Amino acid sequence: MINKLKKLLNMDKKIPTNEEVFEAQIQAREESEAAADNIDAVVDPKSIEELDKLEDQTFLETSAEAVGYQTRELQWNTYRVMAQYIDPEGSILDFGCARGDFKSFFLSEYEMDIDYTGIDLNKQLIDAGLKVNPEYNLIHGDWKSFNEQSDWCISIGSHDVRYDADTVMDDKAYLMNTINHMYNCCNDGMAIMLASDILQQDDGITTWNSGQLLNDVLTKFRTASIDHSYSDAFFTLIIYKND
Numbered sequence: 001m002i003n004k005l006k007k008l009l010n011m012d013k014k015i016p017t018n019e020e021v022f023e024a025q026i027q028a029r030e031e032s033e034a035a036a037d038n039i040d041a042v043v044d045p046k047s048i049e050e051l052d053k054l055e056d057q058t059f060l061e062t063s064a065e066a067v068g069y070q071t072r073e074l075q076w077n078t079y080r081v082m083a084q085y086i087d088p089e090g091s092i093l094d095f096g097c098a099r100g101d102f103k104s105f106f107l108s109e110y111e112m113d114i115d116y117t118g119i120d121l122n123k124q125l126i127d128a129g130l131k132v133n134p135e136y137n138l139i140h141g142d143w144k145s146f147n148e149q150s151d152w153c154i155s156i157g158s159h160d161v162r163y164d165a166d167t168v169m170d171d172k173a174y175l176m177n178t179i180n181h182m183y184n185c186c187n188d189g190m191a192i193m194l195a196s197d198i199l200q201q202d203d204g205i206t207t208w209n210s211g212q213l214l215n216d217v218l219t220k221f222r223t224a225s226i227d228h229s230y231s232d233a234f235f236t237l238i239i240y241k242n243d
Contacts, residue, residue: 061128067098068157078193079105081230082156085191085238090151091115093185095143095178095192096158098122099129100136117150119143144181153182153190157234160195160205171206176216179237183221189240198232210235 060066069075079102086092094102097118106112119139120126126140139146159175169177175194182190197207210226214237217224223242228235 058132060124061099061132066128067101067125068160075101076105076109078156078234080109082154082191082193082236085189085227085236086152086154087188088112088114090188092117093148093150093153094118095153095155095182096120097129097138098125100133100138101129102154102156103136104133117148119146144177147185149185149187151186151188153186155182155190155192157193157195159192162206175208179217179239183239183241186241189238191236191238193234193236196228196231196233196235208235210237213237 064070064072064075067075069078082102083106088106092102092114094100094116097120100116100118102118103114103116106114117137117139118126118129119141121140121142123140126138129136129138155178159171159178162171162174179190179192182192194210194213195205195207197209199207210228214224214226217237217239221239221242223240225238226235227238
């Protein structure tokens with residue numbers, strides 16, 4: 001099943017490249033700060049067309065910009081990349097889920113439901129997700145205190161900007177804390193998507209050297225790999241459970 005799905009995910013799909021995604025997400029993050037917090041949601045997001053049609057009226061609940069993407073297509077492209085690393089037949093725990101759009105992506109693109117739990121510190125986005133999809137399992141809270149098990153743990157861009165209130169832990173320690181916690185919560189593996197320092201952008205986004213990070217991770221996790229093939233702007237760290 002997973003090999004068939006990977007072929008499907010890659011079929012006639014455009015993968016984001018180089019500066020396009022990086023610049024688009026930065027612009028979208030800036031625009032999303034002006035989002036209103038009292039908007040009515042009216043549909044279950046089953047297609048890109050439905051979502052795009054309602055973005056003006058239901059920005060926080062449906063807009064790609066509200067969760068850091070310039071367009072729905074860029075958002076879905078990013079999710080296609082992440083989907084290649086996981087088994088969608090297993091349970092999924094999303095660290096920094098926002099509205100739980102990763103579940104909506106599978107429903108929209110492949111008419112496939114997934115066993116999905118999302119957790120995020122941003123209560124406004126959690127509430128927006130539940131307003132549109134009250135049946136989704138979305139949790140407002142700090143993932144460091146969340147200890148439920150899942151087959152796969154994922155995180156997509158949640159370390160581009162820190163939203164926590166910890167003023168003592170530096171960015172590297174915070175990232176490693178997240179990776180350790182994701183590893184402890186997963187049964188099969190974990191994948192975290194991060195911004196790369198290759199483009200040497202200075203736009204308030206936290207970036208990482210993929211080679212250095214892989215070396216650090218390999219000292220503890222022997223089954224880790226980095227995929228930097230789809231974009232210069234981002235890469236994914238994948239760690240398979242070796243227990």
